[in-house]
Amino acid sequence: MSKNVKPLRIAGVGYCVPDTVITNDDLTKLYETSDEWIYTRTGIKERRVVSGNESAVDLGVKAAENALNKSGFKAEDIDCVIVAASAPPQLYPALACDIQTRLGIPNYVPSFDLTAACTGLIYSLQVARGLIGSGLYKNILIVAADNNSRLVDWKDRGTSILFGDGAGAMVVTEAEDGVDDIMSLDVRADGSIGQYISLNMAGENCPLVEPCDVVDSKVHMAGRDVYKFVVSTLPNYVDKAIELAGLKAEDINYLIPHQANQRIIEALQQRLQYSDEKVISNIKYYGNTSAASIPIALVEGVEKGKIKLGSTAILCGFGAGMTWGAAVVRLREGIC
Structure with a gap:
């Protein structure tokens, strides 16, 4: 690992989950299982899922707004957007571009998706670390958002019991005090x-x-x-x-x-x-x-x-x- 030229500060973190709850008992109506069987094997009692037209972008925008509020930065302060998505609902445009527009981030700010599945948040931190460390960008918004419920086979007991929908976000910036949070x-x-x-x-x-x-x-x-x-x-x-x-x-x-x-x-x-x-x-x-x-x-x-x-x-x-x-x-x- 090379030493960063500039240190990084985690300025704000936020999240958003849908309102709709699917319990283990709900899943017993889809296939042969029980709350005890699922909980014993996974530790899961319930999960949140999107409904209607709710999307990964919707969740990501709300998570990003929460992170921005905590960070003290405004949308116009962001100079790069990275979105970690395991399986985005669209190949293009990138979810990052949609989130950029929805948040009111300047329409020239580079915005791109990164695919590293469930490790996406940590991979995004590594990318942001390099971009900030090199001096190319100063304030980066990282969003991790997925609609997993629309990717699983709800007849497959092996996978459908595991996944829920949600989004998380981080605002990372150059640490002016010289203390690297990473x-x-x-x-x-x-x-x-x-x-x-x-x-x-x-x-x-x-x-x-x-x-x-x-x-x-x-x-x-x-x-x-x-x-x-x-x-x-x-x-x-x-x-x-x-x-x-x-x-x-x-x-x-x-x-x-x-x-x-x-x-x-x-x-x-x-x-x-x-x-x-x-x-x-x-x-x-x-x-x-x-x-x-x-x-x-x-x-x-x-x-x-x-x-x-x-x-x-x-x-x-x-x-x-x-x-x-x-x-x-x-x-x-x-x-x-």
């Missing part, structure tokens, strides 16, 4: 195991001159393989991120992991030997909200008194690709 950050990928989690595009590989049916475009996941990979791989990178920050495990106040599955979170906790008070989990009420899960867990943790600002946390995640990463961050007072 104490360390490491992101990785291994395409050789990309088949563990996949989502085909509708119409993929259709011949140009022959009629074809739309291919299956729903989420596929090899759950056991994902579990084994994460539990064997991610703890090492958490330890590495702490070492790169020049800290020890006891210096970390909170672990805020991607909210994929409570069993995975508990396995990480056990491997890292962290106390319950250190590990932030809200998957019980939201399910897996993809890249948005970390900022949602962070802000809600502060709101519920589980996280005290003025502390140090490690953010870690993994997703399709396979991608993964970890960041040690300072949580300044007032960011959410």
